[in-house]
Amino acid sequence: MKAFLVLDDGTIFEGISAGAQGTAIGEIVFNTSMTGYQEIITDPSNWGQIVLMTYPLIGNYGINDQDGESGKAQAGGLIVRELCKEPSNHRMTQPLGDYLKESGIVAIEGIDTRQLTKEIRKRGVVKGAITTDCDFDVKRIDENKVTDAVRAVTCKKQYQVGCDTAKYNVALIDLGTKKSVITTLTEFECKVTVMPAYTAPKTIIEGGFDGVVLSGGPGNPKECNEIIENIKELQKTGIPIFGIGLGHLLMALASGFDTERMANAHNGANYPVVRAENGASHITVQNHKYVVLSKSVDKEKADITHYNLNDNSVEGIGYKKFAAFSVQFYPGKLLQPFDTGYLFLEFVKYMKAYKKS
Amino acid sequence: MPKNSNIKKVMVIGSGPIIIGQAAEFDYAGTQACTALKEENIEVVLVNSNPATIMTDKNIADKVYIEPLNVDFLKKIIIKERPDSILPTLGGQTGLNLAMELAEQGFLEEQNVTLLGTKVETIKTAEDRQLFKDKMEEICQPCIASKVVDSYKDALDFALEIGFPVIVRPAYTLGGTGGGIAYNEADLEQIAPNGLRLSRVHQVLIERCVSGWKEIEFEVMRDAKGNAITICSMENVDPVGVHTGDSIVVAPAQTLSDKEFQMLRNAALIIITELGIEGGCNVQFALDPKSLEYAVIEVNPRVSRSSALASKATGYPIAKVATKIAVGYRLDEIINAVTGSTYACFEPTIDYVVVKFPRWPFDKFVRAKRLLGTQMKATGEVMAIEVSFEAALMKAARSLELGIYNLQLSHLKKMDKDALAKQLFVIDDERIFVVAEAMRKEIEISEIHSATKIDTFFLYKLKNIVETEQKLRQGLKDGLYAEAKKLGFTDAVIERLSGQKIKNRAYASYKLVDTCAAEFEAGAPYYYSTFDNCSEHSAGGRKKMLVLGSGPIRIGQGIEFDYCSVHSVWALREEGYETIIANCNPETVSTDFDTADKLYFEPLTPEDIEHLVKVENPDGAIVQFGGQTAIGLTKTLSNLGVAIMGTSEENIDAAEDREKFDKILEKCGIPRPAGKTVFTKDEALEAAKELGYPVLVRPSYVLGGQGMEIAFNDYDVVEFMEIINRVKQEHPILIDKYLLGREIEVDAICDGDDLLIPGIMEHLERAGVHSGDSISVYPPQRLQRKFQDVIVEYTTKLAKALNVVGLVNIQFVLYDDEIYVIEVNPRSSRTVPYISKVTNIPMVDLALKCVLGKKLKDLGYGTGLYKESDYKAVKVPVFSFEKLHDVETSLGPEMKSTGEVLGISKDFGEALYKGLVASGLKIPTENASVLITVRDTDKDEAAKIAKELYNLGFIVYATENTANHFISKGVNTRTVLKIGEGSLDILDMMQAQQFDLVINTPTKGRRTERDGFKMRRRAVELSIPCLTSLDTAAAVIKCVQRMKSNAETSIVDITKI
Structure with a gap:
């Protein structure tokens, strides 16, 4: 079945439908990871966005029931060059195409993804639609606005992960978290209580937690005023806070720093980040298009602890007045010098100190 | 942590001659290393015995030693040059082993020389099987159950403990030399003792066989600060069990x-x-x-064939970055050369699929065992880039230059379903084609998978190709053409299969290889073709020249043509042209995106070139430097309207077409051995009878004497004709009178009016041994002046008659005081790099200038025969026989060597000695024994050699007849039993290491069952030097004499010549 990719400037690409029928509208973001399409599609940070995979063969190992970053497909749509029809992997439960159809995700294949990637690189923000509807009206693209992204992806009710006997009791504010972040926390001896994004600060403060994680998530941080206010409340208590992705941006805004939309988003698994403290470089996974403005970071309040090697953008902030730090990238879990698992260890240290006091 | 300023002078050790398991990739790595060091203003001392490399060029390093790669010579060079450091990890296993030996002996410490990069202890841990295993256990990385043993008994005990099959891997060997899979005790008894012997440390590893598991490789990089990145993942289409060098490899990992x-x-x-x-x-x-179970197979703590592949696959220059790390830089201080704006500290991401396909020598060694296992057999490889796996695989297949355009081999067509089902279990070089054929015969994917263990992901991709092929056979329906193009079908195949003419042809568009999947703007002009609407190539405003490379390294067409291609690009640049290079060999310097202004990584076939010409529309094309591959595309290019620069298409053809060439010779009054052209066996027999035996039988238009044989009788003619005609011959077969004389060779540069002959080379072996396999001597030591004059005269006449502009290579034979012409190649040759280096004449550069219209008399090197150098140079061939089972090792008109080395000295004897030593020949001296078995006609001459060896203290052994003959000539000889004549026959004695040298001249014919063949093979397997020409034997005797005299050997910095 034919499908069309329509860009906001009216350009139309013809391809083949690779998922559900219908229309998906949203900003098109390209992701340069060569593996991990399942994780990307199910990452709530991609909610509402049309994801374009730059690697041409997608779906090679199908979909399994273990690797999703959330309970469902989150991306608004998917653009690939070639969808694998005969995938192969011992853990596979279904082919990607079937999964997309079942999940109602509109997808297209047979697109010159490189050309489109270059277009996005040049223009910065490109909105578009994937549609199986031959009479699709391009005006609908402009009309589409994404708001309240966090509200759309956060959990409805709080829940707990990890065993009760764990050493640390962590509240994770679910701004659209990846499951793997929660799993990693449990591996660092944390019991994690995942809480809806709009949970009142009082509930958290009185919950007897040793630390708070502000998770990653979708959307423009400046639209999250209520959450920013809540964070300010948390900051006052001195409880250790670890911000990741959107959580990092919201921490910055709560501290009076500024964020902006980047000229070119970071979506992929190969971003070099330098840790200012020791000059070590780490290859990180990222998925963001907003960034903390480096000149807005008040040196009195905080230090830039990590920066991007290539574009010098802010990748991490350490706060001086309270036990908090945050990173723009997804922290890794290995305690090896090449990985960023030390961040979890750092957080644990903060919690340990906090518990003592 | 910037550059370590203590490093001022670095020695780089190359990898020596091209052998199976160590090819042009180390010229690429070494050249990058030298360039990277010079960028840092570090003085570079280069040592490599291989003269056909770019790295041994005077402009690549400051001091260049083309000397034998052994500890003695390296010590001499270190003492003379006093480098402060050695870079050991860029010269393959050879370079690494040598550096380790120097370090272990304490020599480096004594001389205050530091090993740069990875530390000695680390290298030891990675290379020593047991240390490595212990280390992996310590860091909780699973290894395959294995044990290092140093005796056969221990090997067997352990194998019985873990159960067969087991893999035998010798420690410290190249490309798995001497290894193999043992399915039972008998296999182990064959493999293990051999592996023990071949290992430098007399150790083999016996390990659990995980054949059928996925084989995944990672190219990784780390700096001294601890920053670590992965450059590229690669997946072998062939599961574990086939050496990665013999596997079809795809990058990135797909499944x-x-x-x-x-x-x-x-x-x-x-x-x-x-x-x-x-x-x-x-x-x-x-x-x-x-499951998620994995095991570490091995770690190579150096750049490798895989790293060259990963560099070309991603655009990330691994060798260059590794060198910068070795001199102190951190990854985050090194700029990404492709984007020019980001850093080397990142992980390349690609937006295409890369397929590497090995190039095996079985087209030449038709009798070799084609089975693949843990011992590498490929001489080279090709790489292809496309946006789908199917198209990349199809491109790779046609890049092999074996006439494969749709994954079909004609001799497999005849096999029925049952035969194919059985054949699927055979792991050989044709397996992928057997799989495709099985699909054509409708064998189920599940059955194919269970036989081959190839992942169904790849099998379905192959099926897609086969199904599209079937659809094409039913005619070109709507949309099918576009679909077929996306899968990599060429128009020629589409037309052949569909039986229809394509109305609107699609032309390729070109995309960039940029390390970052278009995320950043990239400046590196590195392209691959695909069938999309958008092309990224830029037109460029200057005059541009297309240079064709020489494709995969194979016997007969090696690294020397890459040398010539690269030099022609440099010379063109100097002349102000925009240069475009097309090639498909990932190992080479020519496919470094830094070499030409634009690199097109494409198959060298007519259709691929047509697409390229369509977008680039070059002002001319240079074909004479890319070997037979490029020459073969001359007609294609001129039909496309591209000007062939230099010798014209017409004249190239005249040199290759028998009739036209004979006419030219006749006109010039130049004699050639009498010959006939034939098509059938009967015609061949008649021609042979008329000419008189022996005769040379060969197909026309061939490379490296492919399919060429000397026939001594009717039986031979029948056999050779049958072999040649297995492949359909478009051109007639040549039968020539075979003259048993001395061969002489020249390379000349012509500008259309004048010519310059840098030097004359003389072959040490008499005619009949292919020029690539003979020891070649410059300047000639035995050729009288009058014959040299005749050669200059003939060369001049021929060059004029053929209107050669550029390079020409001519081979002569001196027979009965008469010079005959054997062959004219209107192109660069294998000897160009070494003659350029010894004579100091930049041959490719001059030839190119002539091609562009300049005149020799204005170029500063004069015309005619150039004055003889003070230096003598002896080029010695190097073979890879130990890697190829069942290959006849005796030398003949068909080329068998994979590489070459050079000995240079002012003294001929010393040059010869260095050449032979560099070739790896173990020259026995003290308490040595020699076995001599020769054909009857050689007995008198052999007696002289026996006598000399005897006088040098050798114990001479021979079989009864030969022994009697020697004794009658006064040589004290011991008699040995012929094969099968009793216990302790020749083979038994060889097995017992009784002989240090074997001299054997083959009996007539090519019947492999002969004793001589068995003996020669056994010699190879036991690493006993075996000389099959009495001329070579005489040369070796000279060396033994020299060694006995304990003469001091000099070393030569060729930049000072």
Whole structure:
């Protein structure tokens, strides 16, 4: 079945439908990871966005029931060059195409993804639609606005992960978290209580937690005023806070720093980040298009602890007045010098100190 | 941590001659290393015995030693040059082993020489099987159950403990030399003792066989600060069991889920971190396709064939970055040369699929065992880039230059379903084609998978190709053409299969290789073709020249043509042209995106070139430097309206077409051995009868004497004709009178009016041994002046008659005081690099200037025969027989060597000695024994050699007849039993290491069952030097004499010549 990719400037690409029928509208973001399409599609940070995979063969190992970053497909749509029809992997439960159809995700294949990637690189923000509807009206693209992204992806009710006997009791504010972040926390001896994004600060403060994680998530941080206010409340208590992705941006805004939309988003698994403290470089996974403005970071309040090697953008902030730090990238879990698992260890240290006091 | 300023003078050790397992990739790596060092203003001392390399050029290093790669010579060079450091990890296993030996002996410490990059201890841990295993256990990285043993008994005990099959891997050998899979005790008895002997440390590893698991490789990099990155993942289409050098490899890995990928990536990074690698490293894993279990197969703590592939696959210059790390830089201080704006500290991401396909020598060695296992057999490889796996595979297949355009081999067509089902279990070089044929015969994917263990992901891709092929056979329906183009079908194949003419042809568009999947703007002009609407190539405003490379390294067409291609690009640049290079060999310097202004990584076939010409529309094309591959595309180019620069298409053809060439010779009054052209066996027999035996039988238009044989009788003619005609011959077969004389060779540069002959080369062996396999001597030592004059005269006449502009190579034979012409090649030749280096004449550069219209008399090197150099140079061939089972090792008109080395000295004897030593020949001196068995006609001459050896203290052995003959000539000879004449026959004695040297001239014919063949093979397998020409034997005797005299050997910095 034919499908069309329509860009906001009216350009139309013809391809083949690779998922559900219908229309998906949203900003098109390209992701340069060569593996991990399942994780990307199910990452709530991609909610509402049309994801374009730059690697041409997608779906090679199908979909399994273990690797999703959330309970469902989150991306608004998917653009690939070639969808694998005969995938192969011992853990596979279904082919990607079937999964997309079942999940109602509109997808297209047979697109010159490189050309489109270059277009996005040049223009910065490109909105578009994937549609199986031959009479699709391009005006609908402009009309589409994404708001309240966090509200759309956060959990409805709080829940707990990890065993009760764990050493640390962590509240994770679910701004659209990846499951793997929660799993990693449990591996660092944390019991994690995942809480809806709009949970009142009082509930958290009185919950007897040793630390708070502000998770990653979708959307423009400046639209999250209520959450920013809540964070300010948390900051006052001195409880250790670890911000990741959107959580990092919201921490910055709560501290009076500024964020902006980047000229070119970071979506992929190969971003070099330098840790200012020791000059070590780490290859990180990222998925963001907003960034903390480096000149807005008040040196009195905080230090830039990590920066991007290539574009010098802010990748991490350490706060001086309270036990908090945050990173723009997804922290890794290995305690090896090449990985960023030390961040979890750092957080644990903060919690340990906090518990003592 | 910027550059270490203590490093001022670095010695780089190359990898020596091209052999199976160590090819042009180390010229690429070494050249990058030297360039990277010079960028840092570090003085570079280069040592490599291989003269056909770019790295041994005077402009690449400051001091260049083309000397034998052994500890003695390296010590001499170190003492003379006093480098402060050695870069050991860029010269393959050879360079690494040598550096380790120097370090272990304490010599480096004594001389205050530091090893740069990865530390000695780390290298030891990575290379020594047991240390490595212990280390992996310590850091919780799973290895395959294995044990290092140093005796056959221990090998057997352990094999029985873990159960057969087991893999035998010798320690410290190249390309798995001497290894193999033993399915039972009998196999083990064959493989293990041989492996023990071949190992430098007399150790083999016996390991659990995980054949059928996925084989995944990671190219990783780490700096001294501890920053570590992965450059590229690669997946072998052939599961574990086939050496990675013999596997079809795809990059990036295709069938791993992110979880599996991250698991192995983390493991690779943990391993290099824990080992403390500083530089590039390759980590190989086996991954169970049914669980998340994996095992580390091996770690190569150096740049490798895989790193060259990864560099070309991603655009990331691994050798260059590894060198910068070795001199102190951190990854985050090195700029990414492709984008020019980002740093080397990142992980390349690609938006296309890369397929590497090995190039095996079985087209030449038709009798060799084609089975693949843990011992590498390929001489070279090709790489292809496309946006689908199918198209990349199709491109790779046609890049092999074996006439494969749709994954079909004609001799497999005849096989029925049952035969194919059985054949699927055979792991050989044709397996992928057997799989495709099985699909054509409708064998189920599941059956193919269970026989081959190839992942169904790849099998379905192959099926897609086969199904599209079937659809094409039913005619070109709507949309099918576009679909077929996306899968990599050429128009020629589409038309052939569909039986229809294509109305609107699609032309290729070109995309960039940029390390970052278009995320950043990239400046590197590195392209591949695909069938999309948008093309990224830029037109450019200057006059541009297309240079064709020479494709995969194979016997007969080696690295020397890459040398010539690269030099022609440099010369064109100097002349102000925009240069475009097309090639498909990932190992080479020519396919470094830094070499030409534009690199097109494409198959060298007519259709691929047509697409390229369509977009680039070059002002001319240079074909004479890319070997027979490029010459073969002359007609294509001129039909496309591209000007052939230099010798015209017409004249190239005249040199190759028998009739036209004979007419030219007749006109010039130049004699050639009498000959006939035939098509059938009967015609051949008649021609042979008329000419008189022996005769030379060969197809026309061939490379490296392919299919060429000397026939001594009717039986031979019948046999050779049958072999030649297995492949359909478009051109007649040539039968020539075979003249048993001395061969002489020249390379000349012509400008259309004048010519310059840099030097005359004389072959040490008499005619009949292919020029690539004979020891070649410059300047001639035995050729009288009058014959040299005749050669200059003939060369001049021929060059004029053929209107040669550029390079020409002519081979002569001196027979009965008469010079005959054997062959004229209107192109660069194998000898150009070494003659350029010895005579100091930049031959390619001059030839190119002539091609562009300049005149020799204005170029500063004069005309006519150039004055003889003070230096003598002896080029010695190097073979890879130990890697290829069942290959006849005796030399003949068909080329068999894979590489070459050079000995240079002012003294001929010393040059010869150095050449032979460099070739790896173990020259026996003290308490040595020699076995001499020769054909009857050689007995008198052999007696002289026996006598000399005897006088040098050798114990001479011979079989009864020969022994009697020697004794009658006064040589004390011991008699040995012929094969099968009793216990302790020749083979038994060889097995017992009774002989240090074997001299054997083959009996007539090519019947492999002969005793001589068995004996020669046994010699190869036991590493006993075996000389099959009495001329070579005489040369070796000279060396023994020299060694006995304890003469001091000099070393030569060729930049001072």
